[in-house]
Amino acid sequence: MFKRSNVLLAAALAVAVCCASNSGGRGATRPAGQDDAEMPERAEGTFVQRKTLADVEVTITSKGTFKFEKGRSFEWRTVSPMPSTFIATPTNYSFIVNGKTTTRSLKSNVDKIAKIFEIKEVKDFVKSVKSVPEKGFPDKLTVEFKNGDRLDIEMKR
């Protein structure tokens, strides 16, 4: 049920996170403010996601954890209010909700956060992506969608 757009955006986000942390490598974590070479091999932490739906003026907040292994996998686990798990690898990604898993092949190789949103499936819906700091592992990500919706993510390692 949580098919493509959700999974893909999560993947894009994961890659954005990875690339923000590692400007050159695939999925590597790097200290903030440094280039890709400074991305750590592993990183894990928590996130708070706020999704603002423009047409109903409602903000939905979810929390969860993330786990990163450079060049191997990226796991985005939403804990509350509705649990779900997103897992991305260099060749595919999976989305698990209510015990139901959806897997799709997705191959991408991006160096910078901006390139994440060049993935064709999500590109048309995304207006802009901003990360703070711009290089290295991001502490904050803001994604603005063309329909006016907005996504604010805060990550802590």
Added chain:
Amino acid sequence: MKAARIVLAVLIAFAACALAWRARTGLFVDPAILSLVSAEHAKLLCEMTAGRRFQGRMLLEGGNADALVEKADAICTNFSLRAAADFRRTLRRIAPLSRGLVSDETRALLLEGRFKEVANASAARLFGPAPPLFSVKDDPFLLATGYAMSLQSNLAPGWSMNGGYPSCERDGRHFLLLDCGDLSCDAAERLRAFAERANDSAQEDGLKVWCCGPVFHMARAASRAKREINLLSAASVAMVALLGWLLFRSWRFAPQLLVSVGAAFFVAAGALFAFFPRPHVLAFVFGTTLIGLAVDYVYHARAAGGAGRVARPLAQSLATSLVCFAPLLFADIAALRQMALFTMAGLVAAYLCALAWRRSRGDRPTGGDGTPCRLRRSRGDRPAGFGNILAIGSSLLVLVAMCGICRVEISFDPSAFYRPGTFLAEGEKRLLEVSRMGGGKIAFIHGKTLQESLEIEETAGLKGLSAVIPSLKRQRENAALVEKLRESEGKAYTALTGLKMPNEDKRGFLDAEHVEDETLHRIVRSFAVSGGRIMMPCPEEFRSDDPRIVVFEPRKVVKRIFDRMFHSASRLFAVSFVALALLLLLLFRGRFLHYAWPVGMAIACTAGMQGWLGIPITCFTLLCFFVMAGLGLDYVIFNHSNPVQETRRTVLYSFLSSLAGFGLLAFTEFPVTRSMGATLALGLFFAYILSKIEWRGEKRRRQKIAAYNPTPSKNSATLRLCDSALKDKTHARRQDAEWHEQEEQSAGEWRMRFMWFVYRWLGKGALKMMCVPVMAFIYPFAGGARRAVREFYEVLGIKAGAWRVFRHLLGFAWALADKTDACTLKKNLPVVSARDDDGHRAFKALVESGKGIFVISSHLGTIEVLNALGNHEQAAGGRVPFVHAFQQMGHDAVFMRMFMRHFDDSEICLHAVEDIGVETAVEMQAAIGRGELVLMAGDRVSAGSAKTLECDFLGRPCRWPKGVFAFARIMEAPIFFVTCVRTGWNAYEAHFRRFEGGSGAKADEILRQYAAFLEEETRTHPSEWHHFHDFFAS
């Protein structure tokens, strides 16, 4: 002829009117193979091919999905293809109509009452990072978003959208589809060429481009067909022109041929369009058989010097051809009826054209050097040996060919009709592998409206258009289920997410019949056919009892089409054969088998050879048998009706023309035309070969009938004498045997034929050169001749060594060559001059005054070249009288048979000495009265004749034929003695002397003067002495 012209004019006028009448609405030809089938199948297949998704697509393959999208965008731009679908715009358009749009999975859960599960899943999506695709104000449960996401997998499992293009990944390779349905044939061909070039060149990331779908195959086939038709037409026309020129050695046949073929096609087209508003292109293709038959009519008419002379066999040929094709008029397949009508109308026009053409003068088949080939030979005169070899060889060939019948395969496989090229085949294969759509079954749903069809599809469980746009009925059901979901889980959902349930869902329903979005419209069009019906691929295992759902496999349908055509054609062929047999029985009565069996055997042999060569018999090759029967009967009719060399040569060239025209089809790329070309080539070959074989009874019958010959000649009797001489001859090699008892030296049948071959193709000079080694070979075995020559020189008082004797014999061989040339093909006539003396002047004056002359020649020199003097005189404006020459035929029978086979009797008539009787004297007197010449040799006693005169010659008493001089006496005509002696390599001089005596002179006196003349000439030209027996024996 006049009647033929009138009828032809009427037919042409009718055709013109018919074509003009049809031209008001346009002259259209139906190119679709589907038109050959029944209405039901045609409709289904036409609708299937009209569907967008089956027109044409391009499949891009590569290692990088993004690169594929870029390439796809570039192709769309460069070739003006439809741009990638804009998914966002499509979503905006259907947003207000998404009330009933729910994915199949969600619907299934709602139907089971699992509302909680649906609500939780919706919440998880909402709390995830992905944005909703539709406004949550109307769709808080994001059900429409779920539907939009499921669209991709509903269209094709495993496929998704990438940059607006359907794409998927298989085994690490990415694939992307481009819709090319709007392409013209030219554009498709350009696109295919581009794709092939792209694949041939090394591409980054292994990018490959494939073309799939009917539009590319049609474009490729049309392009190849166009090229091949141009090439083959040009080659065929060139071959026909060349063969016609070789036959007639002039271009005068060309206008008649062009007019005949043109008139035939015009009348045929008019007849076709008069009865069929939209005839099939196959009728015209099949009608090219008209060219072969029209060529036959023209050749035979011209060869005979006018159609009137061959009116009977032409009419028989026309009748049999019409009967061949007539049963096709009753076929249940329209294209077969059209083929029959076209061919029959054209044949009649070609026949009338041949009759209506003004009689040609002097345009008859020629020999190798362009001289008219007025040669006569009856079939019974062919050497027995050659006839046996031909019969044995043909029998073996026929036997071997017919054994192949056991291997014959009848095929209805559509691949026998068309096979794609390597590139297109690979593209189709690749698409099948990637799309994993096996089976090839198509389901047609026959609803009265599109909505009804969608409902039927949903009920049957098929995934077609309803998977993209559900029926309105289902959408209403979905809306009701969503309402229940809101009632059940609405409050909890609102508490969790903060989203309020709408008081009233103001959205509408998406009606497939009225979509405004271009992408959705394209999708609907790919499924929908006329009248509310829809079609879609269906799984192999799908079964349905609903009569409104028709499932069929296009391949099987096409196979059934060919099956039906084949059975129809084979039934008609059997009817045609029976009708033909009845017609032959009517025309030829007891001899009809002589005409029927070659054609029957040819068909059987052709089928057998097809078995050996692995060419399956299909409905198309079966049609070739009709053509084979028509043309084969032509060969038989003409060969049997007029078995002279002219006719046989004409038949040969007709066969070669047809072979060139049809046989070239065997080199096309299309399997169907290739098999038809091979079948026709084999069939024509066997028909021609078998038409040349005659049964013994027929041969005997023909020998009783005089050959067709406007100028009476004695040649038939002459050849009979040769035959009997060959049979009765005693093989005597004794020098002292009478001259007529001596066997011909080294004159075997095959040696004679070889020498003739050398003369015919290499000329007289080569023949004379060939005589040297031949004579060198013969010389040791010609003891009798050597002794005779030596004795002759002894009488003359000249010492003759071996070299002189050899030269003497060689001179005789050269004289034979000159004689042969002067009396047959005249390839290199010698320069013949006349010694300017009283004798010549007197002779010439008498000839010019139109008086007949009795000429006594001898075997000194070569009297036969005297007609070359006549040709020179004629060229100078002089008169050349007809000559009646008498010759003993039985002696040198082998040479005479070869000689007579090619003898030109336009200026000389040979009479056998053995046939001289009272009536001969009367006949010769009449000839002299007409101013003709009668020529006899006075220096040989006829075989078996006891009536001789004695007179000294060269101081020896010799015997002379009394009959010649007695005959000269009773002719009451001026008598001349003539010799023609060789004065150079290719030069002769004629010597004339008039007998000095009145009409009442006695034979002895004539003989005395003759002997004196001959002695004088002999002493002057001893090497020209051509008696190789003991001339001086008393």
